[in-house]
Amino acid sequence: MGLPLLPLLLLLLLQGPQIGAQEGILHASRDGPPPSSKDYCITYNSSWTSLPTTLSNATYYRLENLSSLWLCSSSDVPSTGVKDKALAVLDGNCSILDKASIAQKNGAKLLLIVSKNGLVLPANNRSAHKDLTIPIAFVRYGDMISMSQSLGNSITVTLYSPALPPFDYSMLVIFLISVFTVALGGYWSGLSELKDIKRRRAWPSFRKMQREDLRPSPSGGEREGRRKKDDNVTFTPVIVVLFVVICCVMLLLLYFFYMWLVYVIISVFCLASAMSLFNCLSALIQNLSCGRCRVSCCNKSAEVRLLFLAGFCIAVSVIWAVYRNEDRWVWILQDILGIAFCLNFIKTLRMPNFKACVILLGLLLLYDVFFVFITPFFTKNGESIMVEVAAGPSGSGEKSGESLVEVPAESHATQEKLPVVIRVPRLEYSALTLCGMPFSLLGFGDIIVPGLLVAYCRRFDVRTSSSSIYYISCTIAYAVGMVLTFVVLTLMKMGQPALLYLVPCTLITSSVIAWKRKEMKSFWNGGGYEIMEHVDNAANEENNIITHDEPQEAQ
Template structure:
């Protein structure tokens, strides 16, 4: 979870506080740099300038300004900020008395250009000519206007910096006869968009963990599965090993450092990878729903194309084209702040669900050893990379986050961080543990105790992250709170149920336990009644669970000679008394002979 408060650099841009560069004193610049590094950072705050037309034109609009409260404080309420006429004086730098107009800036707020002199000289001249405030237009990065203590005592009017882009938008939208009001509303403790982020994050973890656990256990109990084409083949799960965890951590740290230093080059690589991965994840999430549709079951004709020679169903082909189209649309309009975040969140959730279904924790101790909470010390670098460097030439943002626009109006939302972000890692890492808990629940038939407890612990950890964000007013590494909550809760439940040893090593997955109530029935035929006095005995890992004989009327449809090959013998339907499996058929030759007769 990333938030941000403005951190201001040392006062003044290079051309306004320039270090001496006399060739006779090469040590001078180093001394000034050393002295500047010891100077405390200038106090600065984000504020707003409310612009409205004097002749009742379009509705007013707020623009971002950066000001120094040590010059003069701004009111927190717009109703207490008097509207004043804005005077366009950008043709002048306002560095000398000759730059002042003949009648001064009586009850006006002049708009002047930045450069050639200090901020103090500009605001001193403006205040002496009757100005009620000063706006300095900057083509460069906004920095706080600063000065020494005596200069702060002399000035009684506010001075702020406005970006050149916003100045152009003001004159284009409202013309040159405008009124402005300078104010700085208080930042809300928490934004309402946290509720949306909470629902998306907890919902993704719960659905992904439930889906991954159910799918994995279902595959263990399904002995016979007819291949109905490539689109019905389930992806094999990848077990996380300690070596894989170490490699993953090293790659993430290396990528983080590379992005920090070469952000403008690698950001497009990350965007391309996200488009491919999110399209795959969206297809994986929608495929089970599309397969239930009663139309589009026909297949493409025979061909020799690389993928189409497997003759996919038309509905699955259309689904693949739809997923690619959604990903491409987001890639083209990714910088549209009004609606592109909806597509990014949908693709991101689909990607997280796909990863939770594909990656699997074989044991609990892997999650304990691979806990990334110890890697979160460089949170400042993580926040800088996740939100995008402020000096980036491309202005691109990394898409590996869920983002929701701020719902409260505030200077921070207007100036610097219009979105609240939650990284994919804050969903995937705890989500793998939630999926592990669900798999373990089904194996030991514990009525989803581990799954529910771990999901609730994730929600509590996310709430703790929100509280820390509100108290510290800076970006928080969410895994620092999520990982301990989920790990401690899972261990506590296992200790309470006296299953900590099995839960720790994952030995419950090494043997085939009796079918759980949520597992699919192994056959469609009727099951013989079970003797309640007969104890259940687990089967060895190498053996498959026994299946009941298939009735004659439900015998599988025989394959045609074309499907089985030119030299393959035809297969007759089995009788109800014939057992399934090649090994059992060899043990009962009499039954096989009578069946063929």
Template sequence: MRLMRSLIWTALFIKQAVGEYGMAHFSEWGKSKGKDYCIFFNSQWARLPQDLNKASRLLAYDLTASVLCSASDVPEGGFPNRIPMVLRGNCTFYEKVRLAQINGAKGLLIVSKDRLIPPFGNKTQYEEIDIPVALLSYADMLDISKSFGEQWQVAMYAPNEPVVDYNMVIIFLMAVGTVAVGGYWAGSRDIKKRYMKHKRDDSTEKQDEETVDVTPIMIAVFVVMCCSMLVLLYLFYDHLVYMIILIFCLASSVGLYSCLWPFVRRIPFGKCRIPENNLPYCHKRPQVRMLLLSAFCVSVSVTWGVFRNEDQWAWVLQDALGIAFCLYMLKTIRLPTFKACTLLLVVLFVYDVFFVFITPFFTKSGESIMVEVAAGPSGSSTHEKLPMVLKVPRLNFSPLALCDRPFSLLGFGDILVPGLLVAYCHRFDILMQSSRIYFLACTVGYGIGLLITFVALALMQMGQPALLYLVPCTLLTSLAVALWRKELPLFWTGSGFVPPPIVMAPINCTQTPVPPTEETAVNPETQISEVTTSQSEDPPPATQEEEVSHLTEEPANKSE
């Protein structure tokens, strides 16, 4: 715990020492209306005012043809009460800002064609310089040249970051709602399928999706695949991002169909079937409403894929498809025991913490691999973002909204991993008849863990591994309830899912029960379901009159 705490504070110190986001307000000379551009500055050179009205509007000097690394680059007369704009070049930041300051400049904007890095120096240099220095992207510089006239005025300022953005409320409701609905749906569906003969409207078509029980080997393989895929995305992001987008389109359309079908099948229209054919899927003659629903889900997924970079509204479709995908996965994947739940959550807890807090010490840029991949590398040539997150635009005025982080993100793993535990708790509740206490406690624990994540994000102002807070809150809450109810052995091994076998009495006294052999032995996990099915389907022995009546009525039934 001490090591983890020291790493967190070290990462926080690095973040504060590296730099801060600010804004440069450009406008034509003598006009107040203009446009804001993102800048990256180091407050140890000189601090910027927090309000635009308090910032000095000075004439910008376009010196982007020079790098200002020597006195020969300084124009005649210097930069009196001006803010020069120069290219990055190969000299140090100190050399540039020192030349600008001794020649009368009131600030310095360094235009960089590469990724924006903080203008750093040492303590002595910080004390010598008293003008602000900031980095501006080359693309923004070209936009400034096109948008304004020959003379520009610029004012640099750094508004305060809001402690908590209002979009966190939307993300909280979506995440907790998905976990609660998915866990409740998955638990109820699993119990119904295990103990009852589930009949559809179409008795000839079995449309139940098969559930997958997670084993320790599957967990190990899954974690290795996650680590490998995350590293590959970090190294070859531009080549793999389109594959991830395609997979998301396919998986989300399937998830959306799975979520909408229970509602569509209640509509009394479109039950007619298509004619016989030899098409790969349609040879089973599905109903018209099934085909219409499939077409609708695919069209929604394709629409998002085409317009995925429309920041104003595409995030709504992405969140809707993402929630449907999460619900589908919670319904399909099943953790059979609390032991498996603990193993999965603890392993992914370590995975999340490592790739957020530890990897910055190994990367050249000092950035977290997890945060870099989730938000999209700033140096990516495709400028594509991974869709495996819930995203909501920032609702407060913030430099981050103008710079490279205009959205708040929550990964699907932060919903699915605790959601599997919530689904397990609901199944255990139903079978133990515990009035949903495990389900409610685990859901509340998830909500508390998410709130703690938001608080840590606001205090540290850096990307957080949500599982660092979600895993303890959900696991410890479920464990506490099991200890309080004295059901920990059943809860740990999942023994509550296998009721004791029911011994059936012989039909008459002359018959003796035959001991089961290896061929006739019954699996204890399926014994109760077989007994229930046989009791519900097999009618009692018929009397002789009933048999005669049945034989008499049989031809009529056949003719019907």
């Protein structure tokens, strides 16, 4: 896995905050005999509209169902008027803010946008509509039909949004997953480093062993005991800068061509996660005694247990791909594949020195801040590019101000989302189950990017016999950064880019430890990594010499 595959790392770079929209409940009731009521799911922009948290504090309005009209001009308003009523109009043909402006001028108190494309996220630039105060919410076209059939034509409606619990246990689960993955990935990287050191210390005998192991075996194939190629990839400062540039380009491509590229990302995730799960599980079963027998085919041989393991990993990835939009249980598979994906990358991608770590984390922090906080000043709808990509095309339906494509009935296909997050359902938030299962999210990048620094600290501990002081300190700093992220998330009631807190915590802690131990120079330059790279190059050169000389020796 080398430089040509770096664009695949876009999978780990969506650390943007969650969209500003929230889900709420439309409560519809009928007074006439017999009295009846039903609840329906809605979406609304919490920065535009503040809804009561309980039904007892909500205000009811008589519903004027104009779901066959767009309300793009005052001529669509019925002659009977809509004063002090809740107005339901069809989505499309003009901006939802233009609809809201017409409804408010005619005295309506509530605007329901009836969507045939499922529930979308209200997003637009309100700078030209600062006088709007009318609440705006999206409701499904199928729900409006069900409402008319169940409750008739004389309906009163109201909106409310149950408050989130003071503590969400899903945050604790995400905290444990992220810290566990970072700590285990760093430790695994350290074990790989320790094996490399032992191999290099045995260098004199290793050269002789190489010459013997690279000779052809009597059966005509190469010996099974030959030295395996190192799968680690070193991130030099030049590759780091190129990596960030590629990520910026790929994010912009996703912003403009999401409908097509989302399936490319899903395919890449299936392949990469299956390979990562295989690498993680194969490392665990190496010490097992069962299944060591081998099967041969086309001059290749493999252990039976590894073949079964490969089939299992492929099956898990395929099952996730088939049922990826099933919220009830498939999030477990996505999290398992995501953890394996992050572990494999933390172990495989090696940072050569602290300088490369600072460049990588610093550039990605700027990347995060720019695409989350700066890009809203350049987009037409005032939303950040990161949020638009995370939300998908449904979140950017008003981006160009053009008409939405009309369909004869509501589409039941779930909106495709990028599989680049750890998802945990909000266990204590059951009031909105009719809207589907709400999730707390953490991007892969918020695990892998700081995890690369933790892995470097572990490798440096191994090289310098530092009793894991750098590794433990950086892991604790990552945990503190996650706690700080959750605290700010709870106080501000909106999603946060976690790298904004993780990068300073981990970089500052690592720097302080190196300064206190008076090892900043070797920590900054990578300690013995330059010597190790020189030894590796010498080994590769001798391998080439041995390989070229082998036919002559055979003669």
